[in-house]
Amino acid sequence: MGVMKRVSLVFKAKANRALDKMEDPRETLDYSYQRQLELLTKVRRGVADVATSRKRVELQMNQLQQQANKLQDQARKALSMGRDDLAREALTRKSSAQSQLDELQAQYAQLQAEEEKLTVASQRLQAKVDAFRTRKETIKATYTAAEAQTRINEAFSGISEEMGDVGMAIQRAEDKTAQMQARAGAIDELMASGALDDVGGRRDDIQSELDMMSANSDVERELARLKGELTASAPKQIEGSGGAPNGDATAAQGYQAPQQSQGPYAPQYAPPQQPQQPQQPPQPPQPQQSQEAQEAQEAQPAGLPVADLPGLAGEPQDGDGS
Amino acid sequence: MIVRILGEGQFKVDDAFAAELNQLDTDLEAAVEQGDEAAFAAALTRLLAQVHAQGAPLPPDILEPSELILPHEDSSMAEVRKLLTDEGLIPG
Numbered sequence: 001m002g003v004m005k006r007v008s009l010v011f012k013a014k015a016n017r018a019l020d021k022m023e024d025p026r027e028t029l030d031y032s033y034q035r036q037l038e039l040l041t042k043v044r045r046g047v048a049d050v051a052t053s054r055k056r057v058e059l060q061m062n063q064l065q066q067q068a069n070k071l072q073d074q075a076r077k078a079l080s081m082g083r084d085d086l087a088r089e090a091l092t093r094k095s096s097a098q099s100q101l102d103e104l105q106a107q108y109a110q111l112q113a114e115e116e117k118l119t120v121a122s123q124r125l126q127a128k129v130d131a132f133r134t135r136k137e138t139i140k141a142t143y144t145a146a147e148a149q150t151r152i153n154e155a156f157s158g159i160s161e162e163m164g165d166v167g168m169a170i171q172r173a174e175d176k177t178a179q180m181q182a183r184a185g186a187i188d189e190l191m192a193s194g195a196l197d198d199v200g201g202r203r204d205d206i207q208s209e210l211d212m213m214s215a216n217s218d219v220e221r222e223l224a225r226l227k228g229e230l231t232a233s234a235p236k237q238i239e240g241s242g243g244a245p246n247g248d249a250t251a252a253q254g255y256q257a258p259q260q261s262q263g264p265y266a267p268q269y270a271p272p273q274q275p276q277q278p279q280q281p282p283q284p285p286q287p288q289q290s291q292e293a294q295e296a297q298e299a300q301p302a303g304l305p306v307a308d309l310p311g312l313a314g315e316p317q318d319g320d321g322s
Numbered sequence: 323m324i325v326r327i328l329g330e331g332q333f334k335v336d337d338a339f340a341a342e343l344n345q346l347d348t349d350l351e352a353a354v355e356q357g358d359e360a361a362f363a364a365a366l367t368r369l370l371a372q373v374h375a376q377g378a379p380l381p382p383d384i385l386e387p388s389e390l391i392l393p394h395e396d397s398s399m400a401e402v403r404k405l406l407t408d409e410g411l412i413p414g
Contacts, residue, residue, distance in 0.1 A: 002344060002347030002348055002350065002351050002390075003347055003350050003351050003354065003392075003393070003402065003406070004325070004343070004347050004369075004390035004391055004392055005347075005389075005390060006406050007390075007391040007392070007393070007405050007406065008326075008387075008388055008389060008390055008391040010405065010406065010407070011387070011388075011391060012387065015387075117329050117330075120331075121329065121331075123382070124331050124382040126382075127381075127382035127383040128382055128383060128385060130383060131383040131384070131385050132385060135385060154385070154386075154387070155385050157387035158384075158385030158386050158387050159385055161326065161387050161388060161391075165326065165328050165329065165331075168328060168329070169328075169329050172329075172394075
């Protein structure tokens with residue numbers, strides 16, 4: 001006996017066992033119908049699950065594709081900056097992202113096929129369940145034990161085979177979906193770890209190095225530009241001063257002005273000395289000091305420490321001498 | 323004769339092709355017994371192709387059990403072995 005026949009017998013055996021469990025054949029019909037409806041619900045949920053899973057994979061594939069494109073751009077940019085090492089790193093990562101993408105694409109195709117099959121299976125089951133319901137009502141209406149039994153068996157075998165088939169289809173779809181989700185989860189983890197640098201990821205060291213390089217070159221360019229401006233404007237000042245002697249009186253007055261302003265400049269330089277005042281001996285102790293000391297301080301505001309220094313310096317000298 | 327391909331539904335195949343299908347089925351069975359995965363895949367593909375070529379899909383609202391039931395296209399040999407046991411893959 002071949003495979004086909006044996007599989008068919010296994011299905012029939014299962015159906016017969018289920019039938020035997022029921023005492024009243026009409027009970028079998030109702031019970032079976034309940035199970036069919038449950039299975040239909042399960043199939044529809046299965047289709048929705050597969051679709052959700054497929055969409056997630058789709059999203060992830062898009063991300064990986066973007067990442068691969070971005071790494072390609074980075075490699076090109078790095079090469080144009082003469083950084084072969086960085087370009088090589090970017091291309092290595094790109095190939096890693098690409099291989100993940102290829103595997104995902106294969107699984108995606110499988111999942112899509114599974115979804116289509118399950119959708120068709122669900123429609124088929126729906127049609128069979130409807131047919132069964134009609135048949136069930138007819139059998140119940142014309143019920144005479146002996147006659148009904150065979151018709152019930154027929155209807156039940158027919159539907160239970162379909163249910164077995166659809167049940168297996170759901171199982172397969174669930175397994176594939178679980179595999180897919182496991183892979184998607186693994187890729188998520190890879191992306192989070194930075195090994196496959198997510199798009200706009202926080203740990204994109206290649207991008208940051210490229211950015212740094214281009215920032216540096218921007219700085220250099222700006223520096224060169226400023227230098228250029230300076231060297232260009234310096235001769236102009238010389239030209240201006242050179243022109244003054246040849247010019248009229250206003251030019252000469254203009255030159256006097258800075259000299260005059262040296263007077264005002266001198267007081268302006270005084271303020272920097274003011275901050276030194278707090279460094280002078282603290283004021284609170286002053287009242288405790290003797291009048292003489294205060295007078296001495298007032299006499300030589302800045303001189304006090306200086307006056308002390310020779311004495312202080314003298315002590316060690318004395319020490320050395322003794 | 324009604325033939326079911328798991329995952330695809332039922333097909334009505336003219337009895338005239340029964341002998342041919344049985345021959346292909348014998349090949350399939352031999353491959354399973356020998357554990358020859360390549361021969362198994364080839365035999366299954368031929369068998370399914372034959373049912374597709376000669377069978378007409380049965381309307382889904384027909385409640386008839388199938389005389390022959392075939393594994394789905396990408397079944398592995400292990401899956402078919404399980405199908406052949408009562409405890410196997412078939413739910414319920």
